Amino acid sequence: MSIFFTQNHIKVFPLGDNALTIEFGNEISPELNDKAVKLSQYLEENRFRGLIETVPAYCSVSIFYDVCTVRKNFSEYPTAFEAVKILAETALQNLAETAKTTPRLIEIPVNFNAEFALDLEFVAARNNLTPQTVIEIFTAETYRVFMLGFLPAFAYMGEIDEKIAAPRRNTPRLIVPKGSVGIAGRQTGIYPFASPGGWQIIGRTDYELFTPNAENPCALQAGDFVKFYASNK
Amino acid sequence: MSILINKAGILTTVQDLGRNNYRRFGINQNGAMDKIAVRLINSLLANDENEAVLELHFPASEILFEETAVFALGGANFSAKLNGKTVENWRICLAEKGSTLKFEQKVFGNRAYLAIKGGFKVKKWLKSASTNLKAKIGGFEGRKLQLGDRILFNSKFKIQNSKSKTKISNSLIPFYSKFPTVRVVAGAEFDDFTAFSQQNFLKETFTITQNSDRMGFRLQDAPLFLQNPKELVSSAVNFGTIQLLPDGQLIVLMADHQTSGGYPRIANVISMDLPLVAQLGANDKAAFHLISLEEAENLLVKFEKDLNLLKIAAKFL
Numbered sequence: 001m002s003i004f005f006t007q008n009h010i011k012v013f014p015l016g017d018n019a020l021t022i023e024f025g026n027e028i029s030p031e032l033n034d035k036a037v038k039l040s041q042y043l044e045e046n047r048f049r050g051l052i053e054t055v056p057a058y059c060s061v062s063i064f065y066d067v068c069t070v071r072k073n074f075s076e077y078p079t080a081f082e083a084v085k086i087l088a089e090t091a092l093q094n095l096a097e098t099a100k101t102t103p104r105l106i107e108i109p110v111n112f113n114a115e116f117a118l119d120l121e122f123v124a125a126r127n128n129l130t131p132q133t134v135i136e137i138f139t140a141e142t143y144r145v146f147m148l149g150f151l152p153a154f155a156y157m158g159e160i161d162e163k164i165a166a167p168r169r170n171t172p173r174l175i176v177p178k179g180s181v182g183i184a185g186r187q188t189g190i191y192p193f194a195s196p197g198g199w200q201i202i203g204r205t206d207y208e209l210f211t212p213n214a215e216n217p218c219a220l221q222a223g224d225f226v227k228f229y230a231s232n233k
Numbered sequence: 234m235s236i237l238i239n240k241a242g243i244l245t246t247v248q249d250l251g252r253n254n255y256r257r258f259g260i261n262q263n264g265a266m267d268k269i270a271v272r273l274i275n276s277l278l279a280n281d282e283n284e285a286v287l288e289l290h291f292p293a294s295e296i297l298f299e300e301t302a303v304f305a306l307g308g309a310n311f312s313a314k315l316n317g318k319t320v321e322n323w324r325i326c327l328a329e330k331g332s333t334l335k336f337e338q339k340v341f342g343n344r345a346y347l348a349i350k351g352g353f354k355v356k357k358w359l360k361s362a363s364t365n366l367k368a369k370i371g372g373f374e375g376r377k378l379q380l381g382d383r384i385l386f387n388s389k390f391k392i393q394n395s396k397s398k399t400k401i402s403n404s405l406i407p408f409y410s411k412f413p414t415v416r417v418v419a420g421a422e423f424d425d426f427t428a429f430s431q432q433n434f435l436k437e438t439f440t441i442t443q444n445s446d447r448m449g450f451r452l453q454d455a456p457l458f459l460q461n462p463k464e465l466v467s468s469a470v471n472f473g474t475i476q477l478l479p480d481g482q483l484i485v486l487m488a489d490h491q492t493s494g495g496y497p498r499i500a501n502v503i504s505m506d507l508p509l510v511a512q513l514g515a516n517d518k519a520a521f522h523l524i525s526l527e528e529a530e531n532l533l534v535k536f537e538k539d540l541n542l543l544k545i546a547a548k549f550l
Binding site: 013014015016017018019021023026027028040052053054055056057058059060062064067068071078079080081147148149150151152153154156193195210212213217218221222 | 466
């Protein structure tokens, strides 16, 4: 393990023979996520030969690469893994010097009417609050998009106030309608299309998160900020 | 200039080598389960190795050639018959206009591939022809093929050397088995398992359960344990990642796996051996053998070299 990674408490491990993960820690925190998002963006903007793609997560970045191309282009290293590890280390050292970009803020309308807010009563009762208070607390904060996963365009956002947190449903729904806004623990997320799912549903949005035929099919990306507001649409 | 699906089959989809560069948006790779089979038969036909193919499960589709075509089959052996005549895998074949391709019985494996010289005309989504069944997009209308579907050929291909029946060298074909020893590299949490569980993982044989599909294969054997229960924060996973589920059983993530996961990762199947897993079905068994990352990479480099020789040779067929 390199001194740089060790000194910075960064763990690097193979994710199979064609990918590796750089882990900044093992917790959900904006600071760690920020590092992951920035490293991912840097590598995508300064692509090395053989890079396939980077995937930022809560507190890690995974780098997928083509083994043969990396081996050909970075033959001074014994393995593609070693080469990509050094490339990532160099990227992290250069990161500090790159200009800061302003993250995007996306405002999303949510209809909290009972017909869409399937579990709002449950979330309120569980936390000894009225549904209206849950909505007020939920819409007061600006949330960070930590990562996308589970479904195309599904953003894991957080963290919501502990006062309105709720565990996943014991029995997942077979169909959660498109646009449903859910809570799981201190995370919130929006179902980009109808899908099975276990999150507590507190409202619905008509904001399109997934437009398959658009040039950029997914409305959100890791590192964005999202603010929800109540709407009757 | 097309094939017509005369009988749907249980699960026939259009696939290629997968959709890259969108995992960070939660859009998984999809693509063929047995990518080596696809790379081989496309290369044999002098296609781009990423050309769209059909992936067939058994019972498979019945396919009518509405125009003469040169094709090749690979992967599983479903006893293919072209107008009643046996068609071997891994070989260049000619289908005359009006002939029918049927798959009579499952002889070996679970996923067969059909490639056409020149390729199928499939609208790409995010640069790939692979089908994303969950998002219902990509491939052929985002779904499995049905009776009456017509898939066009890319271009009218001039049939030359139709007598060529060249076959791919056996040394390139994966060493398929119903009970393979699958090579793996250690996963991030391998060292967090108890010594006993580590030994069992590399000693026992694991049965593929019914609960297995293009997303993942659930394995069954005596449960494995971590030294200390560990809560992981979700991060990216990979095709071939072997995770420990809360019930102590393992799952191997396959082509349609979700982009992220939070279960402990004991190992990852090496890319060269994913086809061995991809061809398994319920009640088949697998054993795991740990190798170094360097060995796994060397196998990939060697295969690439051999495949390049096939590609060069195929240009002159």
